[in-house]
Amino acid sequence: MNDNLRIVIIEDDEVLRLGYQQLLFDIDGFSIVNTYASFDLAKSQLKADAPQVILLDINMPGTSGIEAIPEIKKTLPNCYVIILTVFDSPEVVFEALNMGADGYLTKNSSSEKIVEAVKDVCGGGGVMSINIARIVMSSFQKNLNSPLTKRETEILKRIAAGQTKIQIAEDLFIDENTVRSHVKNIYIKLDVNSKSEAIKAAKNNRFI
Amino acid sequence: MNDNLRIVIIEDDEVLRLGYQQLLFDIDGFSIVNTYASFDLAKSQLKADAPQVILLDINMPGTSGIEAIPEIKKTLPNCYVIILTVFDSPEVVFEALNMGADGYLTKNSSSEKIVEAVKDVCGGGGVMSINIARIVMSSFQKNLNSPLTKRETEILKRIAAGQTKIQIAEDLFIDENTVRSHVKNIYIKLDVNSKSEAIKAAKNNRFI
DNA sequence: GCTAAAATCACCCTTTTGGGGTGATAAATC
DNA sequence: GATTTATCACCCCAAAAGGGTGATTTTAGC
Known part of the structure; x- marks a missing residue:
């Protein structure tokens, strides 16, 4: 020993x-x-x-x-x-x-x-x-060529964190409709039409 | 030069x-x-x-x-x-x-x-x-003392990825009710009562 | 082999959320 | 000065979430 x-x-x-x-x-x-x-x-x-x-x-x-x-x-x-x-x-x-x-x-x-x-x-x-x-x-390393704006990225991050639109709106001191509007634009930019697809696309491309 | x-x-x-x-x-x-x-x-x-x-x-x-x-x-x-x-x-x-x-x-x-x-x-x-x-x-490093079972962890991961219960059920070849049941147990174990809280708690403690 | 935990499924219920559509306005950026 | 960005308002409805209760079958630990 x-x-x-x-x-x-x-x-x-x-x-x-x-x-x-x-x-x-x-x-x-x-x-x-x-x-x-x-x-x-x-x-x-x-x-x-x-x-x-x-x-x-x-x-x-x-x-x-x-x-x-x-x-x-x-x-x-x-x-x-x-x-x-x-x-x-x-x-x-x-x-x-x-x-x-x-x-x-x-x-x-x-x-x-x-x-x-x-x-x-x-x-x-x-x-x-x-x-x-x-x-x-x-x-x-984040993708620096994200098509998403700062606000959109912020919102998508929170969606990925499981927050609802209402919670996001409260946290960011904006209206739920504003969040909704951002989400729509995110979906268009990422060419998806659901939360899960958006999260997936964003993670794959390192937008968030 | x-x-x-x-x-x-x-x-x-x-x-x-x-x-x-x-x-x-x-x-x-x-x-x-x-x-x-x-x-x-x-x-x-x-x-x-x-x-x-x-x-x-x-x-x-x-x-x-x-x-x-x-x-x-x-x-x-x-x-x-x-x-x-x-x-x-x-x-x-x-x-x-x-x-x-x-x-x-x-x-x-x-x-x-x-x-x-x-x-x-x-x-x-x-x-x-x-x-x-x-x-x-x-x-x-994942927390090795997670209170969550393998299945629960798997499901919580997918919830964090933005999947719905139905999508999760399809992917794992189980019934939606089973997923629901797991989710309930997850919430109890993590002492939360919503998706976002669960994700937050799990991420903070590195359960996922 | 027994027991507890884990994984599976079946119903009930109500409220919330999501997503689609359309349009408008102020601010910032270029 | 034109475009993008960020903001908000309203419509709709189907889908999803979450709470409750209970049961069965594997699996795993002792």
């Missing part, structure tokens, strides 16, 4: 799995307690392994990495999960972050970056590689 | 301004075309300076860095803006990213990180330092 950082690797590609293992094995203070080819294989062992950090692939046979995250967190509430994957579509990244991943690295990350990430994450930090940061950031 | 990367620094603290200038001045391929103590001072010169990258402080006398971003983007649509600041509240980060910032670094970033960031951002990417990533990521 020592004070080494207990690490588990879950990755279906054997070459990568061995590669990561070797990489981290050489690091002072790290202990690779186990490696698995899938979460389904790891599942029953995790409690005994008691890792402090898990390196997790997304794309695996059986339970996906995304689905695995909440299960891991349930079993080991204090374990940090770092996603290591080639896939980096915005949806997957957000799903992973939503599920509680503590870090997100792409597989082209350098050895030093991975080691650094493991250390950082235990310091209570989040880590993400540059292309992931790019994805996250671009998702925040 | 050479092919160097044209950089402008806008930072009110003289020591930091000179520090950054010196740091980047020594880098091969970088040209510091100008430095300013505020955006208001820089404003009229920017077009002539024609920088490809601007290092921008948030907290400045006069126009804030946040307000400056859209103005910069308007004047120089192809110029990358990297925020360099000590302040890193989530609101400020989101505001900056929303305004179109291409990068966000905190001032404790190492020299190498800053240089790396300037290079990376010109590769079309976003850059953010680790503590910013942390903030961004934590804002994505």
Whole structure:
């Protein structure tokens, strides 16, 4: 028994799995307690392994990495999960972050970056590689070419927040008819004819 | 005239301004075309300076860095803006990213990180330092102690997307009454009695 | 295997909201 | 000076929301 950082690797590609293992094995203070080819294989062992950090692939046979995250967190509430994957579509990244991943690295990350990430994450930090940061950031960037005016955008935001026209009118100190009028214009501009379509269109195009 | 990367620094603290200038001045391929103590001072010169990258402080006398971003983007649509600041509240980060910032670094970033960031951002990417990533990521973390069941969460998500109960029922292949029933339970659990309150409560607590 | 929670569906009821149509006016912006 | 934006008024009706009550069937936890 020592004070080494207990690490588990879950990755279906054997070459990568061995590669990561070797990489981290050489690091002072790290202990690779186990490696698995899938979460389904790891599942029953995790409690005994008691890792402090898990390196997790997304794309695996059986339970996906995304689905695995909440299960891991349930079993080991204090374990940090770092996603290591080639896939980096915005949806997957957000799903992973939503599920509680503590870090997100792409597989082209350098050895030093991975080691650094493991250390950082235990310091209570989040880590993400540059292309992931790019994805996250671009998702925040509003579309600057929105056809909607400021007022229309404001109103659509509130509609998306579930407010009724009356509530919106009260909040903005304008008449309900004014809101109604704005909504009509929004629908025309977005070429839709219902609330849900408008919200969808606006979110897809980052108008709100 | 050479092919160097044209950089402008806008930072009110003289020591930091000179520090950054010196740091980047020594880098091969970088040209510091100008430095300013505020955006208001820089404003009229920017077009002539024609920088490809601007290092921008948030907290400045006069126009804030946040307000400056859209103005910069308007004047120089192809110029990358990297925020360099000590302040890193989530609101400020989101505001900056929303305004179109291409990068966000905190001032404790190492020299190498800053240089790396300037290079990376010109590769079309976003850059953010680790503590910013942390903030961004934590804002994505769902509350794992949600009182809502999976189904309820699914339905509340769809309500927040503006779907009606009927649409939700169709999408989930269940009866409208079932949706209604779930909604009632959601309202009870969240202690609300309307759609907008439910969405608000759920978003505040990151249940969805 | 038992029990509690979750998910499913069926009715009742009334009020609110949504969306379509038409038109007008002041203010801001270009 | 013309266009856009923001404001408000009135018509209509179908759709949706929300409240109440109760029941059945899976699922999941112990």
